[in-house]
Amino acid sequence: MVEVKNLVKRYGDTLAVDDVSFTAETGEILGFLGPNGAGKSTTMNIITGYISSSSGTVTIDGCEILDDPEGAKSKIGYLPEIPPLYIDMTVRKYLEFMFSLKRVTLPKREHIDEVCAVTKIKDVQNRIIKHLSKGYRQRVGLAQALLGNPPVIILDEPTVGLDPKQIIEMRNLIKGLGKKHTVILSSHVLSEVQAICDRVIIINRGKLVADSSTSSLSQNLSRSNDMTLRVVGAPTSVLSALRAVEGVYKVDKGQKTGDNCCEYHVYSEKDKDTSKAIFYAMAKNNTPIVMMRGNELSLEEAFLRVTKSEPHIADKTERGGKG
Amino acid sequence: MGAIIKREIGAYFSSPIAYVVIAVFFFFSGWYFRVMLENDSSSLTYLVIGPMFVIVLFVLPILTMRLLSEEKRQKTDQALLTAPVGIWRIVLGKFIAAEIIFLCCMAIFVPMTIVIAFFTAPTWGIIFCNIVGMILLGSSLIAIGVFISSLTESQVVAAVVGIAVGMLIYMLDTINSGIQIDFLKSIISSVSFMTRYTNFTSGMMNLADIVFYLSVTGLFLFFTTRVIDRKRWS
Known part of the structure; x- marks a missing residue:
């Protein structure tokens, strides 16, 4: 569904993304794990066509993001790190705008109602976004990404800034989405990725250091015996x-x-x-x-372990680029 | 593109910008209209639409200042640029929205024309020529404003630079009169917004003037798309 090949992004002399390759299949929830500044957001921005890569290709359901940007973009729902909200609009008006902007062909009223119900923002529909709390803004951002039922949903740190109850709600929501869509989400919290994702990609300093299923990663990373x-x-x-x-x-x-x-x-x-x-x-x-x-491993310890290249974790990194 | 136009017009009217711009435009055109009546004249075109040149120069940057700068500051450009919409559609949508507000400003000339029509037979040809001239002038200035707005994240910077450019355009003829070199003089006079506008207000519709304003509009809208696109590659 989503195929990323040899992605490189240079900012001047610094390499933000260094030869990253991976694929995400339909119905898969793929976690993007890495510390802040690892290149997660940059990679996501490239996949969604917000910025361009220096080299490498991104293919969404057969559409190459550079050759057929409109085709590829119409298959993606994207929630960036900061939800792209027009804060002077009401939630409803904003969703109507995004609906038309994305040129969704579904019945407008019913579809927006449905998305509002899924993200539980029905009761704030007529409020101005400026007055909403962070949790609600995040949900409006997610609702916007879901408009048009795109096959691929990309979420950049969807739980950052939410309170514990909202985090649990958001996680359940994402898990539910994984049944119908391909979901790629980023996080810098190991336990979060373990809780939601089927597969995890670990990225550090722009490089892909691990690509494995969550269960095998958990076995290898969480030393439950300690x-x-x-x-x-x-x-x-x-x-x-x-x-x-x-x-x-x-x-x-x-x-x-x-x-x-x-x-x-x-x-x-x-x-x-x-x-x-x-x-x-x-x-x-x-x-x-x-x-x-x-004892659970902290993300830092997890990185140390992964980068020490234990063979059973590092095996997949061979095809995914330099480990 | 329709969605963008609709949203921008909504945003204009949910903030004071549209009201202030329209009010300022109405106030000054009303002032010139009064002066015209006091002078016992009925030359709507020469005494009202002509002097509005300066007002248009200073008012339009206010209309265009937030169009793209605010998108960047609020990070809403991420929604626009990741939607299945081409960059030129986004730019054109913004341009048309500002253009529509500008046309709302110009609507004041309708009642003025009607008032004059009560007293004397208006020379429709000249009035039409003036309206076309002002629309073309406005379009080119809006395109320049949209371009300036794409260069910065700050509305204030966009407005100040826009007004500075407006002043430069206004002073171009004065500057030119002090220049001795013929070659330079002819170049500057050929890009003089004022000279070409005066042709319209005195009832002359030259193809060259129309092409000039349309080219400026097209060129700056094109530049805007390049600025947005270049940012994605840097």
Whole structure:
């Protein structure tokens, strides 16, 4: 559906996007993960035809963005990082304008009603966009992207600036969209991409460093076997008991969190779930566990791991460009 | 393109811009009209439409200042440029919207003509010639204004530069009279907006003048599309 080949974007001497290639199939939710300034927005702006690439091609459903820009653009709904809203218009008027601008041929009133219902903005339809909160503006931006039911929907950091409840709503909304459309979304939050996307592309300093399914990425990236414990009892006895558990290869003592209570970071061997064994060991040792938490990798750690090129992650980067 | 024209006209009337521009235009044309009546004259064309040249020069940059600069500042150009609409349609839509507001300004000449028609038989040919002249002048200035607006993100900068260009156009003939070199003199006089406009107000419709104004309009609209397109490549 979306095919990106050897995309390069130069700004003077700096390479914003460096030889990025990937494809997104119909009905797939593709996550674009990378720290701020990695080239995510630039890539998305090139795919949607807002800016041009220095070299490389983007093909949307058979339409090349440079050869047939209008054909390609009519197949894309785009929500940029800052929603492109005319803040002096009412939501309804704005959507009507975007509807005509995109030359959508569906029945106007019904279609706008439908899009408003999907994005839950029916109750603010007649309000002026200027007076709307960030969450609502984001939803109006999304509604605009959905107009005309384009086969490809591109969302640039759709959850930034939303409160936790809105983030969950937005994620569910996007998941729902993935059933009918090809969705490409960018984020700098690893857990978010894991929660929504089928496949993840990691991009760093303009380069594609990983391209894999979310599940395999999660297995490789989230060391669910590493955990943090909070245990009541004498540290020496706790430490020796923990080290005695099979599969545990390293235990660090963390900060003190109260009287006779301390945090411990436990590292286990790969593919070994030591949590139950630890529970029994602590019970036997008469040092109760008051908290147990699996450690998630931060995005930075994830990058370090990916860029260390573990073979099972890096294999796909061969075709995706330099890892 | 229709969508853009409709939205721009809506935006003009939901902000004070359209009202202020039309009011200023009405005020000055009304003033000149009064002066004309006091002079016991019925030369609508020579005494009203003629002096409006200056007002048009200074008022149109206000009309065009926000057309493209505001899109960039609010990032709404992303919606326009990622929609399946060619750049020239966007530019043309903006141009036509400003042109329509300008025509609303010019509507004041209708009641003026009717008033004169009560007292004397208007020379329709000359009036028609004047109206055509003003529309052509307005079009070329709007095109220049749209172009200036595409160069900056600030409405104020666009307005100031637009008015400065207007002043330059106004002073062109004065500057030219001080120039001694014949070659330069002939070039400047051939691009004089005022001389060509005066031809219209005195009832002469020359093909050369029409072509001049239309070329300026076309050229600056073309430049605007190039500016927008170039930004995508840089």
